[in-house]
Every structure is written in C-alpha cells, then in structure tokens.
Amino acid sequence: MSSSASPSPNAQPSKASSHRSSSSLHRSTPSAQKTEVRINVYDLLPPSRLSSVLWAIGTSLLHSGVVLNDREYAYGGHDRAARTGVYHTRAGQAPPGGRHRATLLHGFTFLSAAEIEEVIRAASLAFLGPSYNLLSKNCNHFTSYLVERLTGRPAPGWLNRAAGIGLALPCVVPREWITPPEYDSQDGHPMEEEDEEYDERTAMLRRQNSDHMRAKVDDVEPEGEDSGRGRNGRVKPSGSLKDTSGREMPASERAPVSGN
Secondary structure, X not given: OOOOOOOOOOOOOOHHHHHHHHHHHHHHOOOOOOEEEEEXXXXXXXXXXXXXXXXXXXXXXXXXXXXXXXXXXXXXXXXXXXXXXXXXXEOOOOOOOOEEEEEEEEEEXXXXXXXXXXXXXXXXXXXXXXXXEOOOEOHHHHHHHHHHHHHOOOOOHHHHHHHHHHHHOHHHOOHHHHOOOOOOOOOOEEHHHHOOOOOHHHHHHHHHHHHHHHXXXXXXXXXXXXOOEOOOOOEOOOOOOEOOOOOXXXXXXXXXXXXX
16 A cells, blocks of 8 residues: 655755745835936027037037926026025926927936935035036036936936037137027926925025125126116026126026025
8 A cells, every 4th residue: 555755854846836936025025116317408599500400419509407207307597695596397398498309218216205305405405596607517517417316327428518618619619509599587496495394404504605605696786777686686587697607697597586
C-alpha cells in the first residue's frame, strides 16, 4: 500500500508559486509619486522672416516657464524691494506679445507636493524682482534653475542662447533681441500674494533684503513722464522699466506684483 510522500523541508517553491508571491508583493508596494516637469517655450519676436530664421537656428529671443500640473511658473522683473519676481499663470498662457513655440517634456520629479513647494519657495528667494537682468538673470535662467532642482538636469542650452550671445558680443546683438515691441503688462499670480505664510527663515531674509534695497529704491528720482518710476520705486501702469544693467525691460518680462 503506497502512501503520499510528504514534502521535503528543503524543497524549492515552484516557479508558479514564486511568481504569485512576487506579484502579490509588487501590488502591495505603494507606487512612488511622479510629476511631469514640462517647459513651455514662447517666441517674443513678432512673426517675420527674421524671427523664423532665428528660431530655426536656436537664437531667437525666448520666454519660458516651468509647468507643474496645471500651473506654469516663470520669472520677471519689477522694482518692488525685496519681493520675488517668481509668479505663476495658467499653463500655456502666453506672455504679452509672445507666441507659443514648443512644449518640452523635460523629465519627472519624484518629490512630494510639499517638497516641490519647498523647491519653489527657495527659487522665489533666489530670483527677486529687482535682480532681473535681460542677459544675465532672466526667465530662462530661472527655468533652468528650477528644472535642475526638480529633475537633476538643467534646461536645454539653446533656450538662453540669445542672452549668451548678448553677453559675449553686446555690440552685434540686434535691437529686437533686447527690446521687442511693447504690449500690456504680464498677467499672473505673484508667489508672495498667494502664500504669505513663509517660514521664519524666509521672513528674516526678506527683512535683510528690504533693509539693503529700500535705500536704493526709495531714493529713485522721477525721470519724467515716461520714466515708469516714482519716488516710492513702484512701477507705473505705463512707461519704461529698466533692469539691473539699465536696459529697458519688455512688458513680457515684467512680473505681476500686488498693488500693496
């Protein structure tokens, strides 16, 4: 009379049971959060043969923003002391005078929503409105800074090629690269207007920057009706606004600021 053999204690599990066990473990592991990091690219030059050629060879005057979910973060200049120039708009909203040229999927970030917010806050402190410069600290510098901290890779070099040429060869830069046609001011939501609950370190830095900048801004003398500045250093609804090197800042690169 035969009897069924009992399983050996050293017997290996079958492939099918191993596969079931592995699948069960995989299902029980929560998936990591993954957020797309996209770059929207806008051409600030009016449509023309010149702008088409410059775009084709990667030397057009460009504006860019970083898209996270349904918000697009960008940087512009203003003359409000110690306030960030970082703001957000609806994703895909072109700046004044700009036209959408491309959307780049730059990569992914696995940071949590809170960690992403911290990165944006740090960028807001690094890119204050009065520090804006068309050639050395513009919206594309901000884009590269932010995407590198989210994905580990900077933005494509061609995004800011026009500014690089302007720094290296300022005498040969076409005027259109520096001052495109004037349009209405940029529309968006300043970071500080939405989030006033900055931490203590942020508040301290803002106070330090304010002490350093207020003496310069408050002493600005009016330069005529078209100067765009008053004694309080605030931007007038119309008129010119200059960056840190004295170049006129196009409306497409002016950050929206609160009325206070």
